[in-house]
Amino acid sequence: MTKQPASFFSNFNYRSQEGFSLLELSIVLIVLGILGGMSLPLLTTHIQRTALIKTRDHQEYVLNAIAAYVEKNKRFPCPAVSHLTGKEYGVSQRECHGQGAKGIIPFKTLGISEVYSKDGFKHLMTYVVEPELTKQFTALQNEEGGYIKIHNEEGGLVLAPPLDIDQNPNSVALLLISHGESGTGAFIGKGQSGKIPGDKISPHKQENLNDNFTFIESSQSDDILRWESRDQFLKHYVKFRI
Numbered sequence: 392m393t394k395q396p397a398s399f400f401s402n403f404n405y406r407s408q409e410g411f412s413l414l415e416l417s418i419v420l421i422v423l424g425i426l427g428g429m430s431l432p433l434l435t436t437h438i439q440r441t442a443l444i445k446t447r448d449h450q451e452y453v454l455n456a457i458a459a460y461v462e463k464n465k466r467f468p469c470p471a472v473s474h475l476t477g478k479e480y481g482v483s484q485r486e487c488h489g490q491g492a493k494g495i496i497p498f499k500t501l502g503i504s505e506v507y508s509k510d511g512f513k514h515l516m517t518y519v520v521e522p523e524l525t526k527q528f529t530a531l532q533n534e535e536g537g538y539i540k541i542h543n544e545e546g547g548l549v550l551a552p553p554l555d556i557d558q559n560p561n562s563v564a565l566l567l568i569s570h571g572e573s574g575t576g577a578f579i580g581k582g583q584s585g586k587i588p589g590d591k592i593s594p595h596k597q598e599n600l601n602d603n604f605t606f607i608e609s610s611q612s613d614d615i616l617r618w619e620s621r622d623q624f625l626k627h628y629v630k631f632r633i
Contacts, residue, residue: 494517516567519606595614
C-alpha cells in the first residue's frame, strides 16, 4: 500500500506557493508597529543623550582652547560677533565692553574647527566673558570681576559671597551656554542678526537669553551652562603662573 505524504508538508508546500493571507500580514504589521512604538522612545532618549555628551565634550574642548590662548596672550579672548560673514566670522573682537562681552565662540582666533563652536544639537553656543580679563597688559589674578552673575534655582549665587578679608574676591571668568535641543536663544550667525525664537519660554530660560549678564542654572530650561571662576580656571586649565 502506497503511503500518503504527511498533511503538514502538504500544507507547507501549499502555503509556500500561495503566500501569506491578509490576516497573517495584518498580524505581522501590528506586531511590527507595537515593536516600533516601544523602540521609538528608547531611540529618542539615545539621540538626546548622545547630543548631551557631545555638548559637554565640545564645551570642555573650547575651555582647553581658551586656556591655550590665555597662556599665549596673558588675557582672555573676546567673543566673536555672530552676524559677521567671510573672514571676520568666528574672529575675536579686539575689545569687548558692555554687550560686546557676549557673542559666539571665536573659533578662528582659538584655532579650532567651527564644529566645536556648536553644541550637540548643532546650534551655536553663546560665549560670555568677564571684560576686565580681556584687557591687554593685565595681571589676571588681580583683576576685579563681578560682571557675570550666575544664580541657582533657589536664587542664590553659585559662588560664595566674598569675605571681608578678601582683597581680590573670586568671580566668574567665563560662561558657555548651549541653548539645548530647542535652540531658543542661540545666535543664528552667518550674516543673520538676532537669535532663534521660541514659544512658551520659561522665566529661567528667558533670563539666559536676554541682554543682561545674569544667568540661571536650572532644570526648568534645556540650557546647558558651563562656567568657570577666575581662580579655578587659572589653577586647573592654565599651565603656568600668570
